[in-house]
Amino acid sequence: MLALVAAVLAFAGGALGIDTLWPVLLAAAVGLAAASALSIGRAAAFVGGALIGWVAMALRAGLLPDTVGSQALVVVLGILVITGVAAATSDLAPMWAGLAGYVVFAAYYEPIYAADPTAFVAESASAIVTVLLASAFGFAAALLGDLVASLMSASTTQATTSPEAMDAEVVR
Numbered sequence: 001m002l003a004l005v006a007a008v009l010a011f012a013g014g015a016l017g018i019d020t021l022w023p024v025l026l027a028a029a030v031g032l033a034a035a036s037a038l039s040i041g042r043a044a045a046f047v048g049g050a051l052i053g054w055v056a057m058a059l060r061a062g063l064l065p066d067t068v069g070s071q072a073l074v075v076v077l078g079i080l081v082i083t084g085v086a087a088a089t090s091d092l093a094p095m096w097a098g099l100a101g102y103v104v105f106a107a108y109y110e111p112i113y114a115a116d117p118t119a120f121v122a123e124s125a126s127a128i129v130t131v132l133l134a135s136a137f138g139f140a141a142a143l144l145g146d147l148v149a150s151l152m153s154a155s156t157t158q159a160t161t162s163p164e165a166m167d168a169e170v171v172r
Helices: 002-016 022-033 040-062 068-088 095-115 117-160 163-171
Strands: none
Touching (some): 002 117, 095 117
């Protein structure tokens, strides 16, 4: 499923502003990483983490001098906010998913920012939309893969369980 989405985006991604496929692959990994069923909380934490990454870059671009200390400060603040959200939601919005969203945006946008820090207002909006759109494709692929796996598992279980065996199991 993931290979099919990656192939489609390799051909059509340029029209959507998605020039690289790694955000798609990472988003699918986020969606598939936990042992339980895919959740809205993980998706929300991922999106929230990406938005926190965008705010961190906005702080660097607009309020703080571009030094190693300010870079460290915004990373620490971002981690604290993501940790606070995870704690406040009793991990319904998992910390790891928020951190993944933060990292995806930072990894995608950092080289763009480094090339021209003064272009934050002009370039950052398209960067966050690109990351979230690519990640949405990956998350959709993960959801579809999970659905297909569930359907295949259900049909295999149904096909291999005879009515007699089911009756014997109920009697036990």
